[in-house]
Amino acid sequence: MRRILWPLGLAAALLSPFTVRAQLATNTAADSLTLEQALELATSRSFVVSAAQRELEAQDGSVRQAGAFRNPELAASVEDTRSATRTTTTTLNIPLELGGKRTARVNAAQRSRDLAQVELANAKAQVRSSAIAAYFAVLAAQERSKLATNSADLATSGAQAVSKRVAAGKVSPVDATRAQVDQANTQLELAEAQAELSTARHALANLWGDAEPRFVRVGGDINAIPERAPLPELMGRLEEAPALLAARTEVERRKALVDVERSKATPDVTLSVGAKRDNELGRTQAIVGLSIPLPLFDRNQGAVYEANKRADKAEDEFQAARLRVLADLQTAAAQLSIARTSLQTLQSTVLPAAQQAYDSASKGFEAGKFGFLDVIDAQRSLLQARARYLSTLSNAYQAATAIDRLLGR
Numbered sequence: 001m002r003r004i005l006w007p008l009g010l011a012a013a014l015l016s017p018f019t020v021r022a023q024l025a026t027n028t029a030a031d032s033l034t035l036e037q038a039l040e041l042a043t044s045r046s047f048v049v050s051a052a053q054r055e056l057e058a059q060d061g062s063v064r065q066a067g068a069f070r071n072p073e074l075a076a077s078v079e080d081t082r083s084a085t086r087t088t089t090t091t092l093n094i095p096l097e098l099g100g101k102r103t104a105r106v107n108a109a110q111r112s113r114d115l116a117q118v119e120l121a122n123a124k125a126q127v128r129s130s131a132i133a134a135y136f137a138v139l140a141a142q143e144r145s146k147l148a149t150n151s152a153d154l155a156t157s158g159a160q161a162v163s164k165r166v167a168a169g170k171v172s173p174v175d176a177t178r179a180q181v182d183q184a185n186t187q188l189e190l191a192e193a194q195a196e197l198s199t200a201r202h203a204l205a206n207l208w209g210d211a212e213p214r215f216v217r218v219g220g221d222i223n224a225i226p227e228r229a230p231l232p233e234l235m236g237r238l239e240e241a242p243a244l245l246a247a248r249t250e251v252e253r254r255k256a257l258v259d260v261e262r263s264k265a266t267p268d269v270t271l272s273v274g275a276k277r278d279n280e281l282g283r284t285q286a287i288v289g290l291s292i293p294l295p296l297f298d299r300n301q302g303a304v305y306e307a308n309k310r311a312d313k314a315e316d317e318f319q320a321a322r323l324r325v326l327a328d329l330q331t332a333a334a335q336l337s338i339a340r341t342s343l344q345t346l347q348s349t350v351l352p353a354a355q356q357a358y359d360s361a362s363k364g365f366e367a368g369k370f371g372f373l374d375v376i377d378a379q380r381s382l383l384q385a386r387a388r389y390l391s392t393l394s395n396a397y398q399a400a401t402a403i404d405r406l407l408g409r
Contacts, residue, residue: 033215035135038204042131043124045208052116052123059113066109067102070095075274084279091274091287099266104259111253118249121408122242127207129405134204136397138218140390141197147390148186148193151383155183158375175373182376222393225343226400231333234403241325242408247318254311261307264300267293325406332402339396346389354382 043049072094079087159179166176205213228234238244272289361378364370403409 031216032219033135033217034219035132038131038135038207038218039128041208042127046123046127047209049120049123049127052120056113056116056120059109059116063106063109063113066105069102070097075272086279087276088279089274089276089287091272091289093291094271094273096269096271098268099263101260101263101266101268104256104263108253108256108260111249111256115246115249115253118242118245122246125242125405125408129401131204131207132404133398133401134200134207135218136220136401137394138197138200138204139220139222140394140397141193141200142217143222143390144387145190145193145197147383147386148190151379152183152186152190154379155179155186158379159183178373178376222390223347225340225393226336226396227340228333228336228400228403231330234329234333234407235326237407238322238326238329240408241329241406243321243325243406244318245408247314247321251311251314251318254307254314258304258307258311261300261303265295265304267295329403329406332399332406336396336399336403339392339399342392343389343396346385346392350385351382351389354378354385358382 072092074090074092076088076090079089159176159182162176162179166173201213201215204218205211205215270291272287272291274287276285276287277283278285358375358378358381361370361375365375
């Protein structure tokens with residue numbers, strides 16, 4: 001009987017959080033992917049980051065173009081087609097921008113570049129957050145698959161033990177049927193856990209463009225509980241949030257565009273210099289001219305009004321973004337706090353008690369004091385506790401990565 005129940009005890013030992021922790025801490029295979037490697041792959045090969053980088057480079061061209069001076073214009077006219085009486089006039093028209101147009105234009109282009117810079121940092125933060133979340137999803141899925149494997153092994157060993165006891169006439173055949181049902185259920189759970197692991201691995205690999213994962217497993221301590229600073233300290237870092245930086249930069253850009261439209265209300269002056277050749281008189285005369293538009297009807301007042309309203313809109317959007325980020329940060333911090341409290345309770349009380357109950361039921365079954373159903377119930381309670389621990393840990397990592405994403409960490 002001891003030989004029959006030995007696999008039950010071995011599988012139960014494998015379920016112990018302390019044993020799992022030791023295994024994960026020491027088992028580092030050559031094909032294991034670290035979090036640092038995942039982050040490097042995600043940020044260096046992400047098309048989202050690449051697109052944001054190209055936008056920043058494009059804005060460099062906009063800044064350079066905004067600082068360019070207007071080109072002069074060469075004009076020529078001929079009066080009379082006869083050579084003897086022909087008059088030829090040639091002028092060089094030089095536009096002179098007034099009202100600070102070039103300075104305002106360059107400032108607006110620079111603000112657009114600043115916005116692109118913030119969007120690039122935001123894209124990197126988003127990709128890193130997605131990579132961290134996907135990484136720990138794989139880590140949790142690995143542990144679920146391991147638990148499902150242990151559960152299937154337990155059910156198989158138990159079914160074999162019950163079959164032998166039924167053959168010996170020590171237990172009812174009903175117990176054998178129940179054991180077989182439990183075995184079939186654990187096989188289904190194992191298949192679901194393996195499918196979940198495969199999906200999580202593909203989701204992580206897709207972040208850097210791999211259609212198929214090139215890693216076998218990810219490394220990490222599944223019992224390490226994520227921790228972040230208290231909520232008041234996190235709220236003190238709210239101004240560092242990429243979403244707020246982008247919204248604030250957009251306000252500055254819109255204000256710069258207001259200055260651009262206001263500068264257009266001042267008309268530009270065109271200076272003309274040239275010469276006029278009169279063949280009939282046989283002389284050449286210098287020409288100097290000045291052209292000034294008269295702003296009688298169009299003073300760009302409509303565009304200035306539009307730019308002001310869009311600046312006001314950007315300010316409202318900034319305030320809305322601030323409230324949204326604050327609410328999301330408070331929610332994520334609360335979720336992390338709840339998850340941490342639950343995890344600590346599970347680690348200190350629930351898991352050890354479930355493990356002890358299972359050990360007692362196994363020993364009692366071996367001594368003939370308990371039935372196999374008692375062992376199954378204790379086993380199910382242990383597995384459910386461990387599954388709840390993994391689910392809560394997953395929620396904790398999701399909340400922690402949400403905080404990091406919001407603050408651009």
